[in-house]
Amino acid sequence: MESFLNRYRNLTVLLVVVAAQLLLLAWQVKTTQDVRLLRVWSVSTVTPVTSALEFIRRNTFGVVGDYFALLGVREENRRLHQELGNLKMQNHFLNAELSTADRVRSLAAFQAQSPSKTIAARIIMSGTAPNSAEVFVDRGTSQGVEKGMAVVTPDGIVGKVVEAYPMASLVLLATDPSFAAGVVSQKNRVHGELRGMGHGNCKITEIQNEQKVDVGEWFYTSGYDRIFPRGFPVGQAAVVRNGNDGKEIFISPSGFQGGLDEVLIVIEGVHQLIPEQAVPSTDIHMMPPPPPDQPTADGPAADMTQGGGTDADRLKSAYKRIGDAQGHVYGEGAAPNFNAKVTGNPPPPAALKSAEPAKPEPADADGGEVHLDQPNYETQEETGATTAPVKTRPQQTKAKSTKPAQTTGGAPRETQ
Amino acid sequence: MSEFGERLLADTRKKKTPGDYVRSFAFVLVPFLAILFQVYVPRFFGFLGYLELPLLVTIYFALTRRQPIAGVFFGAAVGMVQDSLSQQLIGMYGIVKTLVGYFAASVSMRFDVENPVLIGILSFFFYFFHQFFYWVLDRALLGHMTVFDPQQTFVYGLLNAAVALPLFHLLDKLRVKA
Numbered sequence: 001m002e003s004f005l006n007r008y009r010n011l012t013v014l015l016v017v018v019a020a021q022l023l024l025l026a027w028q029v030k031t032t033q034d035v036r037l038l039r040v041w042s043v044s045t046v047t048p049v050t051s052a053l054e055f056i057r058r059n060t061f062g063v064v065g066d067y068f069a070l071l072g073v074r075e076e077n078r079r080l081h082q083e084l085g086n087l088k089m090q091n092h093f094l095n096a097e098l099s100t101a102d103r104v105r106s107l108a109a110f111q112a113q114s115p116s117k118t119i120a121a122r123i124i125m126s127g128t129a130p131n132s133a134e135v136f137v138d139r140g141t142s143q144g145v146e147k148g149m150a151v152v153t154p155d156g157i158v159g160k161v162v163e164a165y166p167m168a169s170l171v172l173l174a175t176d177p178s179f180a181a182g183v184v185s186q187k188n189r190v191h192g193e194l195r196g197m198g199h200g201n202c203k204i205t206e207i208q209n210e211q212k213v214d215v216g217e218w219f220y221t222s223g224y225d226r227i228f229p230r231g232f233p234v235g236q237a238a239v240v241r242n243g244n245d246g247k248e249i250f251i252s253p254s255g256f257q258g259g260l261d262e263v264l265i266v267i268e269g270v271h272q273l274i275p276e277q278a279v280p281s282t283d284i285h286m287m288p289p290p291p292p293d294q295p296t297a298d299g300p301a302a303d304m305t306q307g308g309g310t311d312a313d314r315l316k317s318a319y320k321r322i323g324d325a326q327g328h329v330y331g332e333g334a335a336p337n338f339n340a341k342v343t344g345n346p347p348p349p350a351a352l353k354s355a356e357p358a359k360p361e362p363a364d365a366d367g368g369e370v371h372l373d374q375p376n377y378e379t380q381e382e383t384g385a386t387t388a389p390v391k392t393r394p395q396q397t398k399a400k401s402t403k404p405a406q407t408t409g410g411a412p413r414e415t416q
Numbered sequence: 417m418s419e420f421g422e423r424l425l426a427d428t429r430k431k432k433t434p435g436d437y438v439r440s441f442a443f444v445l446v447p448f449l450a451i452l453f454q455v456y457v458p459r460f461f462g463f464l465g466y467l468e469l470p471l472l473v474t475i476y477f478a479l480t481r482r483q484p485i486a487g488v489f490f491g492a493a494v495g496m497v498q499d500s501l502s503q504q505l506i507g508m509y510g511i512v513k514t515l516v517g518y519f520a521a522s523v524s525m526r527f528d529v530e531n532p533v534l535i536g537i538l539s540f541f542f543y544f545f546h547q548f549f550y551w552v553l554d555r556a557l558l559g560h561m562t563v564f565d566p567q568q569t570f571v572y573g574l575l576n577a578a579v580a581l582p583l584f585h586l587l588d589k590l591r592v593k594a
Contacts, residue, residue, distance in 0.1 A: 013488055
């Protein structure tokens with residue numbers, strides 16, 4: 001036996017080492033426990049070096065440029081960026097609150113609630129796993145970071161903390177194939193599951209083909225994954241099509257716009273409301289609203305306005321007038337002559353026909369729908385937003401889609 | 417056997433007991449720098465993400481040491497450190513690099529690993545083997561439905577082999593004649 005082992009010593013060592021690692025793998029899979037000691041050692045060895053490199057890079061890169069562009073500008077820019085990020089988040093929150101039906105209640109809710117508590121973190125290096133998107137940030141358990149916390153930017157979600165070490169944390173990015181988060185669409189409130197694809201885009205699964213999702217529709221975190229607070233923007237649907245296993249929706253995550261350098265780790269999440277339907281851009285060409293119809297002595301307009309209410313109400317009042325003109329009491333005797341001309345202007349059939357509801361046209365790119373009893377503009381706002389005064393530019397005719405986070409439904413808009 | 421093959425074997429026999437060795441600090445520093453490169457540099461130069469420097473370093477040390485047992489432990493150590501710097505279970509990279517270290521060291525006992533052509537071929541082969549075997553383990557042991565793209569791996573293998581030549585030449589500077 002001994003001679004056998006000596007003869008195949010290399011092979012024996014190989015088998016022993018591989019078998020030991022296989023056992024280690026099996027133990028990790030079976031117990032779902034981690035070899036934390038080794039990870040802590042590795043991370044604690046590597047992250048100080050990368051942090052130092054990052055520090056050097058930040059403080060040396062473009063030094064000459066900084067010199068000529070005045071010292072302190074970079075610092076001020078960083079501070080302003082941070083401030084802008086905070087303001088963006090506040091803006092998200094405010095927009096979400098203001099878009100609810102009761103503005104006063106929203107303001108009260110806003111006062112009562114405080115936005116999610118976050119800490120800023122800097123990405124210092126990426127993970128080593130192949131086909132995955134992971135980064136390390138320079139905040140760890142000593143700063144209050146815990147495994148499972150959400151990582152966001154003011155523009156949207158970024159990922160979640162999957163490992164927390166004393167001075168660093170490993171963040172699984174939303175583009176990683178193993179990433180998943182619950183999302184909900186803004187307009188149709190369709191719930192789905194965000195999944196990474198291993199590259200820049202993500203897809204949303206678990207949505208049936210029968211459910212309605214529009215291209216350009218925004219998705220927000222639903223909060224049901226218990227990781228991301230409800231109401232954080234996720235991205236805009238770039239492609240929507242029916243597939244074999246449900247709808248195929250591809251989005252470009254909004255949190256990655258402008259590159260990732262600094263992120264926010266949500267220490268204490270606060271669920272927010274999903275903003276209402278996006279308001280079209282104020283650059284849309286919209287004519288001024290028509291003046292209210294003048295009640296006239298005759299003509300269909302009189303019936304439409306005087307009758308009021310529904311089409312049935314208007315028909316009823318028209319027939320009542322015909323009956324009154326012929327001295328007919330409904331429910332007694334033969335039917336009156338509905339074709340007879342009535343002084344006092346009964347509505348002609350054409351007018352009655354015109355009072356029938358028109359078929360609603362599909363919503364436009366901005367989600368606006370054509371409403372009855374209103375001019376059929378090329379772009380028409382949703383209910384609630386129609387009462388708001390809009391900027392009018394008679395020369396333009398096309399609408400531009402906008403990011404809902406910036407122009408959220410219900411918010412008062414600029415008037416010129 | 418071809419003339420080229422005979423020459424390779426002859427050279428190997430001549431260098432069967434290499435008198436040169438790599439400075440001991442390089443055994444720690446070089447893998448550390450390789451891992452550091454892998455986790456830091458692609459953040460700014462994304463196109464360098466294909467480089468698997470820890471693997472190339474493993475191949476290099478296994479080839480130069482010509483001791484399979486050393487190759488086994490070196491590969492296992494580098495692989496496990498790589499594993500620990502990601503979310504994945506510890507041992508995945510460890511097993512793959514253990515095998516790479518063993519096979520590279522075994523190959524070096526038979527062939528003249530000073531030959532640049534052979535270095536390129538071995539680097540390409542071990543890169544492909546590394547990626548393929550990792551994919552096999554990922555599917556077989558962990559049940560992950562990851563995708564293996566042979567064409568992409570082929571191209572990345574060629575690129576890594578191209579990088580291996582100057583890298584090995586650079587690392588040769590660390591060797592000291594006994």
